[in-house]
Amino acid sequence: MRKDTGSPRPIRRVLVANRGEIAIRVMRACREMGITSIAVFSDADALAPHVAAADIAERIGPPAPAESYLDIGAILAAAQRARADAVHPGYGFLSENAAFARAVIDAGLTWIGPPPETQEALGNKLAARRAASDAGVPVVPGLLVSLDSASAADLASIGLPLMLKAAAGGGGRGMRRVDAEDDLPSAMEAAAREATAAFGDGTLYAERMVSPARHVEVQLLGDRQGNLACLGERDCSVQRRHQKLVEETPSPAVDGPLREALFDSARRVAGTVAFENAATVEFLVDAERNHYFLEMNTRLQVEHGVTELATGLDLVAWQIRVAAGEALDATVLDAEPRGHAIEARIYAEDPWDGFRPVAGTITAWEPAAGPGVRVDHAVAEGPLTPEYDPLLAKLMVHASDRPAAVDRLRRALDETLVGGLQTDIGFHRWLVDQPAFVSGDYHTGLIADGWLDGPDLPEADASLAALAALRARGAGPGAAAGAARLDASAWASNARNEALRRWPR
Amino acid sequence: MASLSARIDTGNGPADVAPAEGWQLAWIDQRRAIARLTDGQQSLTVLVEGAGTQWFVTIRGRRVRVSVQSWRERVLADAEAAGAEGGGPVEVRATLPGLVVAVRVEEGQKVAGGDSLLTIEAMKMQNEIRAPRDGVIGQVAVSVGQPVAAGVLLVRLD
Numbered sequence: 001m002r003k004d005t006g007s008p009r010p011i012r013r014v015l016v017a018n019r020g021e022i023a024i025r026v027m028r029a030c031r032e033m034g035i036t037s038i039a040v041f042s043d044a045d046a047l048a049p050h051v052a053a054a055d056i057a058e059r060i061g062p063p064a065p066a067e068s069y070l071d072i073g074a075i076l077a078a079a080q081r082a083r084a085d086a087v088h089p090g091y092g093f094l095s096e097n098a099a100f101a102r103a104v105i106d107a108g109l110t111w112i113g114p115p116p117e118t119q120e121a122l123g124n125k126l127a128a129r130r131a132a133s134d135a136g137v138p139v140v141p142g143l144l145v146s147l148d149s150a151s152a153a154d155l156a157s158i159g160l161p162l163m164l165k166a167a168a169g170g171g172g173r174g175m176r177r178v179d180a181e182d183d184l185p186s187a188m189e190a191a192a193r194e195a196t197a198a199f200g201d202g203t204l205y206a207e208r209m210v211s212p213a214r215h216v217e218v219q220l221l222g223d224r225q226g227n228l229a230c231l232g233e234r235d236c237s238v239q240r241r242h243q244k245l246v247e248e249t250p251s252p253a254v255d256g257p258l259r260e261a262l263f264d265s266a267r268r269v270a271g272t273v274a275f276e277n278a279a280t281v282e283f284l285v286d287a288e289r290n291h292y293f294l295e296m297n298t299r300l301q302v303e304h305g306v307t308e309l310a311t312g313l314d315l316v317a318w319q320i321r322v323a324a325g326e327a328l329d330a331t332v333l334d335a336e337p338r339g340h341a342i343e344a345r346i347y348a349e350d351p352w353d354g355f356r357p358v359a360g361t362i363t364a365w366e367p368a369a370g371p372g373v374r375v376d377h378a379v380a381e382g383p384l385t386p387e388y389d390p391l392l393a394k395l396m397v398h399a400s401d402r403p404a405a406v407d408r409l410r411r412a413l414d415e416t417l418v419g420g421l422q423t424d425i426g427f428h429r430w431l432v433d434q435p436a437f438v439s440g441d442y443h444t445g446l447i448a449d450g451w452l453d454g455p456d457l458p459e460a461d462a463s464l465a466a467l468a469a470l471r472a473r474g475a476g477p478g479a480a481a482g483a484a485r486l487d488a489s490a491w492a493s494n495a496r497n498e499a500l501r502r503w504p505r
Numbered sequence: 506m507a508s509l510s511a512r513i514d515t516g517n518g519p520a521d522v523a524p525a526e527g528w529q530l531a532w533i534d535q536r537r538a539i540a541r542l543t544d545g546q547q548s549l550t551v552l553v554e555g556a557g558t559q560w561f562v563t564i565r566g567r568r569v570r571v572s573v574q575s576w577r578e579r580v581l582a583d584a585e586a587a588g589a590e591g592g593g594p595v596e597v598r599a600t601l602p603g604l605v606v607a608v609r610v611e612e613g614q615k616v617a618g619g620d621s622l623l624t625i626e627a628m629k630m631q632n633e634i635r636a637p638r639d640g641v642i643g644q645v646a647v648s649v650g651q652p653v654a655a656g657v658l659l660v661r662l663d
Contacts, residue, residue: 352567364537364552381537413566419538419552425566456516460525461564464542464549466511467524469560469571472540472553473509 011086011324015079018090020378023050026088029316038082042068044385049378056082063387069093072100076107086110095299112323114298118273122296126167126205131272132293137265140292142207158208166195167203172242210284212443214253217282218266219307222275223322230263231307232337240355240447247303248342249310252440258289269296278319303343309398310337340405344428346393351427352454357390364419368412372398512572584637595637595662599653608649614642622660
């Protein structure tokens with residue numbers, strides 16, 4: 001049975017219920033399609049780039065997400081004021097909230113995404129795991145029922161180490177690795193507490209730890225007519241805190257037979273629900289190339305851009321078309337990915353301090369450009385808004401093959417400048433020279449095992465940094481912008497003048 | 506003549522780093538702290554932010570803190586750091602050669618961080634030496650009218 005996501009009709013005015021780079025991404029598709037785009041913004045975002053990128057902008061509340069970008073009533077009121085006829089949720093915020101999707105449809109608007117029934121059916125990870133298993137899709141060995149209703153024998157049969165996961169989970173929350181039986185009670189308690197706090201539901205299940213593993217996902221695009229396209233896979237194995245930092249397509253770990261098996265499993269999972277629009281089915285792949293279903297994300301992914309680079313398709317434009325009732329055409333159904341695409345997520349965080357998010361002001365921003373480079377961002381020079389995600393930009397590259405794409409990423413990272421705060425660009429710069437990454441033979445433990453707290457600063461870079469700072473201080477505040485004070489005597493006399501000036505009188 | 510040195514924590518604690526020989530710095534956009542380093546053949550774009558003694562240089566995507574200090578600033582900063590740690594005694598030393606023209610404390614006296622301890626005249630200027638932290642004066646090593654060389658112990662703060 002196929003549920004309607006709103007009456008099929010042309011879409012002319014899209015409200016984008018999001019902010020940052022993804023809001024701009026959606027607005028760009030709207031602009032190209034002749035559709036009016038409507039931004040929503042909190043008080044922290046009145047001058048944000050996504051507001052400038054839209055045709056119309058509506059204020060929805062104070063900076064706190066709960067009172068703005070997560071406030072269904074405020075967003076629907078904005079949609080009404082701006083006479084929107086459709087809503088695109090982006091990723092994050094309300095994108096996988098079935099109540100929001102239903103409220104949008106009930107308000108007579110078109111929901112640009114998988115139907116709320118689909119979101120509900122797959123939102124519970126344990127239920128999705130059961131449905132996938134029933135559909136003949138391999139799942140990670142472990143429980144198909146909640147931990148509460150499992151017998152001690154069931155639990156023992158999983159083996160150690162195991163992963164505790166929250167049924168309502170996502171984003172790595174409510175997850176715990178258990179290495180010894182004695183640790184189980186305390187891990188269960190901690191995971192349940194975290195899951196209850198994050199999702200209001202402390203139900204847990206358990207899976208065997210698959211390690212080493214790669215994280216591989218399949219991009220799906222479906223229409224109301226029942227067409228379903230698998231637009232290649234993405235490898236997202238470079239992770240910290242169970243969150244992705246780098247994604248690439250195709251996966252270096254996937255050969256022809258495995259790709260067929262992954263696509264078949266993805267189609268089976270989508271077949272368990274009334275599916276349309278864009279979604280991603282996530283799998284673990286072990287060293288023996290067995291694959292196991294993890295979860296299905298019923299929304300556009302952060303990393304959709306690498307699939308766009310490889311296929312030449314505009315996934316957001318197709319989301320809008322299928323939401324308006326159009327059928328996928330041959331450009332989608334017969335799409336043949338070309339070459340290799342890699343994305344590096346640029347975050348305001350310190351890789352040398354446990355990838356801790358950093359606050360601050362961006363004093364300079366120079367994105368990379370040139371052949372085969374795409375940068376999706378909403379960076380503006382000025383203070384970072386601490387309320388929101390620390391993702392600054394998505395640096396994507398596309399080349400004819402993987403070695404060329406890695407070389408292109410290295411070049412593009414060297415062109416990217418972010419001033420004023422630490423970012424993970426230095427981590428990415430390290431990564432592209434790692435033998436494991438260059439060869440493609442890496443897994444989800446790459447950062448934990450290989451980066452640790454990051455390498456020491458190389459001597460050559462330290463001496464260059466010392467020179468730069470010494471010369472910059474020597475040039476002093478009086479030096480004209482752009483005018484170099486290079487000679488040693490000028491440097492020395494400036495230093496002397498400054499030393500004297502600072503001397504108390 | 507004041508000479509500056511650079512100190513960087515490369516991973517094992519702060520250490521003096523000699524500047525790269527033969528390289529020059531040229532500003533591309535000084536307002537936004539963008540500069541180019543070049544040795545005449547190779548070049549590298551970096552960000553150089555900061556003022557005074559505190560600088561940040563972003564090189565190959567990594568933002569590195571660089572302390573650029575004269576010897577005098579180094580001594581003061583070290584004393585301050587030692588004081589902040591609240592550890593053992595702090596030795597306050599002369600940062601420049603000069604003449605002690607006033608001593609404002611005596612042994613056993615309690616002082617607060619920032620209190621004036623003594624005045625040294627150097628290069629025709631009066632230099633107030635202040636307590637780097639709260640404490641008790643353990644020793645006054647100089648007296649009024651005494652010439653001191655750079656690095657000489659002035660006061661020990663317990």
